[in-house]
Amino acid sequence: MIILVINAGSSSVKFTLFDMSDDKKVLATGLIERIGIDGTSMKYSNWKGEKSQGPVAVKNPKEAVQVISERLVDPKYGVIGALSEIKAVGHRIVHGGEKVNKPVRVTEEVKQILKDCFSMSPLHNPHNLAGIEACETVFKGVPNVGVFDTAFHSSMPPRTFLYGIPYELYTQDQIRRYGFHGTSHAYVSRAAARFDGRPIESLKIITAHLGNGASITAVKGGQSYDTSMGLTPLEGVVMGTRSGDLDPAVIFHIMKIKGLSYQDVDNLLNKKSGVLGLAGIGSSDLRDVEEAANKGNAQCAQALDLYAYRVRKYIGAYLAALGGLDILVFTAGAGENSSTLRAAILEGMDGLGFKLDKAKNDVRSSEIRVISAADSPYKIMVVPTNEELAIAEFTGEVLGG
């Protein structure tokens, strides 16, 4: 079964074409970026190793999907004979609110749910919907499946999803914790259980997705029990540019003393805080901050220390929330690649059951692997995430493939 995965964002459309019947092979992948602004261009590569990169005349998501479809059947770069070989399109969608608890086939009702969540996800949901509508036109009659970042967390109980604010704000205005990165947390927890050879239903797992955005999830029996992001992705650990948890009064105080508007503070906490704001070297990339810290920049060292400490606090909290643990999983850019960060996060936790094997932790690899010592009470693993493949798998499952 050939499945196209589409991730439509504010100015880019990313795509990957999988042949699920041929060992989930990636037939082609790429993106069109700077849509709607100057310098719109497309990057493309296929399984034969052929690559192309260059400007494209694309002004909106529909034109982007049209150009992608043409490239997939292109006589030179194409990988399929006809578009009719594509049996489904899986879409990454950020917010499904309370009404979506699993990947679903897109219907008019599902599109309405997506629209109802615009106010909670103004930067993503409108573009996700535009991507779906583009595919409905370009791939006529091909089913679209929505894979929602929030869906995996719909299993959270009220004790973890409610905020301590008047209950009517939940019942009337749906203000609650939703959680994000669900596709990644679901994928890596399943993969960890499979690799470990135990049924996920019997396992307690903590997944630490540490990329540009970062979130930690407590997974009980294969279901999300608690997660660090909330109503929006701002809550939780310190991230590349987001503050993570803070006293809400900080917001009112900053507004008052700095004379900032609501939008200014939104921008400050989402775009200028986290590692970017703390390290002070103009980069949110942990690689840059690690490099500067290694050269003696004390502010960068402090930022990394704080980053690691906040993740450690969540791991400790979720160990208690789950009442024990089987596997701790590190994933995403920093979680997969930075052995120093993993070691810093787990510093001083040997006695609590998290014993790293230093040599195994230091190995660089893109494979799933165990990095805990043989006598570690809890297994510690690195599991490379693959959200595109996860979306393709979920899409296949929804269509009974």
Ligand code: ADP
């Ligand atoms: P995104 O969250 O945007 O999907 P990734 O999961 O790829 O992206 O994470 C990207 C981030 O991962 C980078 O900004 C960087 O902070 C971090 N990262 C990637 N590789 C390393 C590394 N070797 N060491 C430290 N951090 C890394």
